[in-house]
Amino acid sequence: MTDYAPLVLQTPAEHPFAEFVRILGKGKRGARNMTREEARQAMGMVIDGKVEDAQLGAFLMLLRHKEESAEELAGFTEAVRERLNAPQLAVDIDWPTYAGKKRHLPWYLLAAKCLSQNGVKVLMHGGGAHTAGRLYSEQLLELLGIPLCRGWQAVDDALAQHNLAFIPLGDWAPQLQRMIDLRNTLGLRSPIHSLARILNPLGARCGLQSIFHPGYQAVHRDASTLLGDHAIVIKGDGGEVEINPDTISHLYGTTDGQAWDEEWPALSERRHVKPATLDTQQLVAIWKGEAEDSYPQLALISTIALALRGLGMPRVEAFERAEAYWANRNRSI
Known part of the structure; x- marks a missing residue:
């Protein structure tokens, strides 16, 4: 008889950003708007360069198709503002x-x-x-x-x-x-x-x-x-x-x-x-x-x-x- 070593399959770990793509793209019944906090986290990862190009393209186009909610826009804005390091200048x-x-x-x-x-x-x-x-x-x-x-x-x-x-x-x-x-x-x-x-x-x-x-x-x-x-x-x-x-x-x-x-x-x-x-x-x-x-x-x-x-x-x-x-x-x- 020939001995065969058991085949060990390892499931690759899911990318942390995949969660946000799934929220937007999980079909007609499963998809939903992101909460303000989810939007803040997602845009933070995008700005910090922690997103793959394929994920970024999917994310942007799913948003484009769905159209952003006010809560998502607010969350995105907060994420960007947190990372701007802009000075305090008087502007009207x-x-x-x-x-x-x-x-x-x-x-x-x-x-x-x-x-x-x-x-x-x-x-x-x-x-x-x-x-x-x-x-x-x-x-x-x-x-x-x-x-x-x-x-x-x-x-x-x-x-x-x-x-x-x-x-x-x-x-x-x-x-x-x-x-x-x-x-x-x-x-x-x-x-x-x-x-x-x-x-x-x-x-x-x-x-x-x-x-x-x-x-x-x-x-x-x-x-x-x-x-x-x-x-x-x-x-x-x-x-x-x-x-x-x-x-x-x-x-x-x-x-x-x-x-x-x-x-x-x-x-x-x-x-x-x-x-x-x-x-x-x-x-x-x-x-x-x-x-x-x-x-x-x-x-x-x-x-x-x-x-x-x-x-x-x-x-x-x-x-x-x-x-x-x-x-x-x-x-x-």
């Missing part, structure tokens, strides 16, 4: 700019510039040119004289000198930038595009957020409420923080843990015809007063008013102040 408005424009020029950049001339400290941040056919803030900073900062010390200096600073996401949260850059690998935008908008890394007095996806603005507002933040969420033009003057604008606000809503009427009786091409020199011409155009003027004034509303000013007063700011701007760049 946190202005995320991640969508890019394709129908109209980014007039919000001039709105931020105008606010900064009037003592409002604005921090802008963005995630680069991740989608073809769009015009991104980073491409226009030099043209408009907006300081590009590659670290928090540069932000501090720019805010002190100009009340305005732009810092790329990759310079303060490179792990998030890496996930945004997966857009062309995965074929879809991931929830990180939404997460970046809610982070408010320096704890500004008010965070402005633009969420284009219908019905999702309230989820972002609810997440900010859970975090105790002061924020206003809108469906801005092209996904950027910019009021479209041709349509009714709904403001989803939260202040001191209390949600509120406000509706702003359209400023134009008829829709403006969108430009055939986006000529960036038009931004300079409008700023310097060398050209006049109804659409950008209305978009600019209402977007300035939005920021002032975020700082606690009533709507009517905010519009009056916005018009005065724009009329009296320093037109040099």
Whole structure:
């Protein structure tokens, strides 16, 4: 007889992150939202590099398909904020700019510039040119004289000198930038595009957020409420923080843990015809007063008013102040 050694099978240990993929992906009946604490733990592992690439892709796309809950967004935000090591700098408005424009020029950049001339400290941040056919803030900073900062010390200096600073996401949260850059690998935008908008890394007095996806603005507002933040969420033009003057604008606000809503009427009786091409020199011409155009003027004034509303000013007063700011701007760049 021949002796055969018994076959010993060893089950490999499950990866700790597999639990979170399973929560999201366990079929129609088994899948569920993560709790706020589970979301905080999961995003913490992602930021700390404790997740395999295959797990990360699955996690992001399952979230994209399901759509994040307010509790998940709040948990993700807490995990990122815990790891930022950001300095304490006085900022009035946190202005995320991640969508890019394709129908109209980014007039919000001039709105931020105008606010900064009037003592409002604005921090802008963005995630680069991740989608073809769009015009991104980073491409226009030099043209408009907006300081590009590659670290928090540069932000501090720019805010002190100009009340305005732009810092790329990759310079303060490179792990998030890496996930945004997966857009062309995965074929879809991931929830990180939404997460970046809610982070408010320096704890500004008010965070402005633009969420284009219908019905999702309230989820972002609810997440900010859970975090105790002061924020206003809108469906801005092209996904950027910019009021479209041709349509009714709904403001989803939260202040001191209390949600509120406000509706702003359209400023134009008829829709403006969108430009055939986006000529960036038009931004300079409008700023310097060398050209006049109804659409950008209305978009600019209402977007300035939005920021002032975020700082606690009533709507009517905010519009009056916005018009005065724009009329009296320093037109040099």
